Amino acid sequence: MQLSDHPAHIAQVWAALEPLTDPEIPVVTLRELGILRDVRETTDGLQVVITPTYSGCPAMGQIEDDVNAALLAHGLKAKVITQLFPVWTTDWMLPEAKDKLRAYGIAPPHACEAPASTVQFAARPPREVTVPCPQCQSDNTTETSHFGSTACKAMYKCLDCLEPFDYFKPY
Numbered sequence: 052m053q054l055s056d057h058p059a060h061i062a063q064v065w066a067a068l069e070p071l072t073d074p075e076i077p078v079v080t081l082r083e084l085g086i087l088r089d090v091r092e093t094t095d096g097l098q099v100v101i102t103p104t105y106s107g108c109p110a111m112g113q114i115e116d117d118v119n120a121a122l123l124a125h126g127l128k129a130k131v132i133t134q135l136f137p138v139w140t141t142d143w144m145l146p147e148a149k150d151k152l153r154a155y156g157i158a159p160p161h162a163c164e165a166p167a168s169t170v171q172f173a174a175r176p177p178r179e180v181t182v183p184c185p186q187c188q189s190d191n192t193t194e195t196s197h198f199g200s201t202a203c204k205a206m207y208k209c210l211d212c213l214e215p216f217d218y219f220k221p222y
């Protein structure tokens with residue numbers, strides 16, 4: 052009997068993991084962020100594939116623990132695979148994730164034009180982009196710190212409403 056004849060098993064795993072959110076951004080699910088990549092059948096059983104948003108993201112251990120806890124809570128058996136390639140890009144975020152980030156007060160990333168490439172971990176020159184304020188939509192904002200509350204985010208400040216906010220950096 053082929054397990055692949057029973058896609059319900061896979062659907063069950065997706066359903067069990069659906070409520071999981073990013074530990075740092077509790078309004079956005081791992082699926083919406085594109086961190087939860089795949090649930091697949093292998094000869095060794097089910098595998099859940101996750102890809103970190105950032106090579107040094109300290110939340111990754113937490114995410115793996117959360118996935119394992121959710122599987123256990125539902126009596127499901129699957130191995131968590133952390134897949135580093137292809138490298139996560141902000142383009143994997145679903146549009147609803149970007150809307151939720153904005154509503155949460157984090158400016159969502161601009162779409163990346165360049166494909167994931169080997170230059171991604173090299174120092175990047177500052178981009179000439181405007182990051183609109185998530186509160187008042189003003190483009191009159193300035194970066195106050197390149198590393199915000201986490202390495203994935205930069206701190207910005209709106210010069211019109213004077214609200215500081217996080218910007219989820221694209222790469």
Ligand SMILES: [Zn+2]
Nearest residue numbers: 184187209212
């Ligand atoms: Zn503003």
